[in-house]
Amino acid sequence: MLVIGLTGGVGSGKTVVSDRFAQRGVPVIDTDLLARELVEPSQPALLDIVAEFGLDCLDEKGRLRRNMLRERVFADPNGRRRLEAILHPRIRILMRARIAELVAPYCLAVIPLLVETGMTDAVDRILVVDAPEAEQIRRVMARDGASEKQARRILAAQASRDQRLAQADDILENTGDLDALSRQVAALHERYLALASAKIA
Secondary structure (H helix, E strand, C coil), X not given: CEEEEEECCCCCCHHHHHHHHHHCCCCEXXXXXXXXXXXXXXXXXXXXXXXXXXXXXXXXXXXXXXXXXXXHHHCCHHHHHHHHHHHHHHHHHHHHHHHHCCCCCEEEEECCCHHHHCHHHHCCEEEEEECCHHHHHHHHHXXXXXXXXXXXXXXXXXXXXXXXXXXXXXXXXXXXXXXXHHHHHHHHHHHHHHHHHHHHC
């Protein structure tokens, strides 16, 4: 199976793009959702996070306080690296297992930190969703209720736009025009079906 790694900076529109592919019957594996599974109560990853960051990471029901932990690690690069060391190897293993269960010409693996985590070897092609930085910041502020300073800090913690584009096999421009986005997805879908067919042959 052909595995397309979908990535892009925060607020670039990865979810709306992956939804468009899903509407065409393409299996989508979202590593953010896998990460949520891995930190459910009693999961080993959650126990490791508590051991590393303390019990105050949990709410009264024993669930991870995601927003609090996110704020903490974005303000502390060492903390972010410690959290990634707990989660990323597990995410990679779970992603490979889910892909192995699929039967389809190709699938989409949504990996926001694909470039940063070196997971490029886990995919056959890289599709970067690209948007102007000002638009990313606007979307993050609207979506998360974040301040401009918080949004810029999140962007600064990720690979730069140029770094992502340098890794791209395909680039999808997402300026907010949904009709244009759908046309780009349709063209890429046909390309990936053809590439998947050639790979099988």
